[in-house]
Amino acid sequence: QVQLQESGPGLVKPSQTLSLTCTVSGASISTGGGYYWSWIRQQPGKGLEWMGYLYPSGSPYYNPSLKSRVTISLGPSSNQLSLGLRSVTAADTGVYFCARTEVAGTVYFDLWGRGTLVSVSS
Amino acid sequence: SYVLTQPPSVSVDPGKTAYITCGGNNIGGKSVHWYQQKPGQAPVLVVNDDSDRPSGIPERYSGSNSGNTATLTIGRVEAGDEADYYCQVWQSSGDHSAVFGGGTKLTVL
Numbered sequence: 116q117v118q119l120q121e122s123g124p125g126l127v128k129p130s131q132t133l134s135l136t137c138t139v140s141g142a143s144i145s146t147g148g149g150y151y152w153s154w155i156r157q158q159p160g161k162g163l164e165w166m167g168y169l170y171p172s173g174s175p176y177y178n179p180s181l182k183s184r185v186t187i188s189l190g191p192s193s194n195q196l197s198l199g200l201r202s203v204t205a206a207d208t209g210v211y212f213c214a215r216t217e218v219a220g221t222v223y224f225d226l227w228g229r230g231t232l233v234s235v236s237s
Numbered sequence: 238s239y240v241l242t243q244p245p246s247v248s249v250d251p252g253k254t255a256y257i258t259c260g261g262n263n264i265g266g267k268s269v270h271w272y273q274q275k276p277g278q279a280p281v282l283v284v285n286d287d288s289d290r291p292s293g294i295p296e297r298y299s300g301s302n303s304g305n306t307a308t309l310t311i312g313r314v315e316a317g318d319e320a321d322y323y324c325q326v327w328q329s330s331g332d333h334s335a336v337f338g339g340g341t342k343l344t345v346l
Binding site: 155212220223 | 272323
C-alpha cells in the first residue's frame with residue numbers, strides 16, 4: 116500500500132524559505148509506475164492550489180503563478196520529494212500536501228498525503 | 238487563466254441524490270476530476286476523467302461533463318458523504334497548470 120507523508124517545520128519566518136519533505140512508502144518514486152509527484156497547498160479557509168510537479172527522470176514543472184519562488188526536487192534521501200518556497204509571507208500560510216500524479220493527456224492526483232500545516236509568522 | 242465555478246454549498250436529505258456542479262468555459266472539452274475532502278483529512282479522488290471511478294469508490298458516485306458544466310452526482314446520500322468537494326482540470330493552453338474549483342460544501346440534512 117503506497118503512502119505519502121509530509122514533514123517539515125511548522126513555523127517559518129517571513130522572507131525566509133519554506134522547506135518540506137514528502138516521504139513515499141510502499142513504492143519507488145524513481146521506478147514505480149511512471150507517476151509524477153506534485154505539491155499542492157491549501158490556504159486557510161480557501162481552496163486548493165497546485166504548486167508544481169516532478170517526473171523522477173525529468174525536469175520539474177511549476178505553476179506559473181509561483182514559478183519564481185518554487186523549487187521541487189528529489190531527495191534528500193531516496194524515495195523523498197522536496198519542496199522549497201522562497202521569500203514567504205503570511206499569505207503562504209496553509210496546509211501543504213504531496214500527491215501522486217497521473218499525467219496522461221490530462222493531469223490528476225490519485226493519492227495524497229495527510230498534509231502538513233505551515234505558518235508564516237515572526 | 239481558466240476559472241472553475243462551484244456553488245459554495247449544497248444540501249440534501251439522506252437517501253436522496255446530490256448534484257454538485259462545476260462551471261467553466263467549454264469545460265466539456267476538458268477532462269474533469271473530482272475530490273472529496275473531509276475536515277482535517279487529505280482530499281480523495283472520487284471521479285477522474287469526467288466519469289471514471291477509482292478503485293474503492295462506491296458506485297453511488299458518478300460524473301458527467303458537457304458544454305459549460307460538469308456535474309458530480311452522489312446517489313443515495315449518506316451522512317458519511319458530508320464533505321467539501323472540489324473539481325479540477327488541467328489547463329493545457331497558455332500557462333499550463335492544474336486548476337481547482339473553489340469547492341462545494343455538501344451538507345446532509
